[in-house]
Amino acid sequence: MAETTLTEVMAELAALEDPKIRAVNEKHGDDHGVNLTKLRALAKRLKTRQDLARQLWETGDSAARLLALLICRPKAFERDELDGMLRGARTPKVHDWLVNYVVKKHPEAEELRLAWFADPDPVVASAGWALTTERVAKKPEGLDLGGLLDVIEAEMKDAPDRLQWAMNHCLAQIGIEHARHRTRALGIGERLEVLKDYPTPPGCTSPFAPIWIGEMVRRQEDKS
Structure with missing residues (x-):
């Protein structure tokens, strides 16, 4: 079976968008409207995919970046790469997940x-x-x-x-x-x-x- 592509994943994320969730998140400085339980379920289905994780991160979309942090291999990033990612993490949730799920596990x-x-x-x-x-x-x-x-x-x-x-x-x-x-x-x-x-x-x-x-x-x- 062919692996899920970036285009397909972005379409799934768009389908999960909920305006009510976005409205709540925006009060905390986050700009996405995806239920995190559903996001985690999508990550579980995709499993670990470092190449896809990098593609998702590069979109700049917050929901895509959160998903990227769930399916990446933390040790596969270079130190300078993580530094750049942190400086480009625009929203609190992306910033927190990057630190807690990736950086803390990095050598x-x-x-x-x-x-x-x-x-x-x-x-x-x-x-x-x-x-x-x-x-x-x-x-x-x-x-x-x-x-x-x-x-x-x-x-x-x-x-x-x-x-x-x-x-x-x-x-x-x-x-x-x-x-x-x-x-x-x-x-x-x-x-x-x-x-x-x-x-x-x-x-x-x-x-x-x-x-x-x-x-x-x-x-x-x-x-x-």
Whole structure:
């Protein structure tokens, strides 16, 4: 059976477009209207197809790029290629999936983390912070956690939205995972009040760091 072509996949994506989903997504800065469960089902059917993934990415279409990230082989990309992809990832969902589904699995993720962390573009820097947060949780050896808290304390309050969100996640993760830094992390969160008034749906944990840290630590203690 012939493999599905780019034209056929783009037609399928167009058929999945839902104006109501697009309207919701656009409020969050995303410009696609495809149900993600249906997108994942399409990816499962296509399986891993690196060449098709690259073709989908090159279209610039957000739904196509999300699909590309689900069917690609993360290790097949060159480091510079991933850097270019991140800088060209125009929307939050594409940016997040690229970092979480591809970059985190790449053998040069640490080199990219260091390069992006200090980048003058706040969206690129937010990817560096996201990768740093992953290390805080899973591989903190060699990280200067106190130094990270210094930067967060000095810069998070006035950081652009996406960078601020990424810094706040790192602050919370340090407080959750590292008891000796918890008091300071809580204090920074209380003083800066970043995301203190963020609307949080019932049953969800507030992203305000002191509440987030307290809730996750309580859950850990309940399990032990």
